[in-house]
Amino acid sequence: MRVDPVTPGPDPLRRRKVATVLVIASVVVLVLGAGVVFVLGRTSNPAAGDCVVTSGGPSNAMAVRKIDCGAPEATYRVSSGPCPEGDHLTAGDLCLALDVAPGDCLKPVEYQGVSAFHRWPCDQADVRRVTRVADTADRGGCDGGPAHVYATPPRTVCLDR
Secondary structure, eight states: OOOOOOOOOOOHHHHHHHHHHHHHHHHHHHHHHHHHHHHHHHHHSOOTTOEEEEEEOGGGOEEEEEEOTTSTTOOEEEOSSSOOSBSOEEETTEEEEEOOOTTOEEEEEEETTEEEEEEOOTTSTTOEEEEEEESSOOGGGGTTSOEEEETTTTEEEEEOO
């Protein structure tokens, strides 16, 4: 009579180790994935104090993109809370104020009836030069020229005629 060798069943300790490794690996993947989503969400959604640039979106509707405030094309800064009184530009639920300095040049652009500005080289046609920026909300400080006035925080941006 021939006896077949008995093959031992799976080692329960080994199965437990494999299961533990799989659970730990799954948790690590989930945590890393959540971190990537969090970081990407923070960089793509402008918040109060962030700088943005406007662009034409679908059907030429205005879209905004968060940008480093030191970038040459950064034109607007996001205000906090609901739009306070003033000449703010609205983009969805964002309230935007010009963030420019005297000597900067701006080109007017239109997005489905919404007027905005882009920073533009001063030697180009159809640009407006920023003549004065003051930390007061006073349209009269622009000597009758075009002004963008913001109440909170108080700021006036004067443009040439």
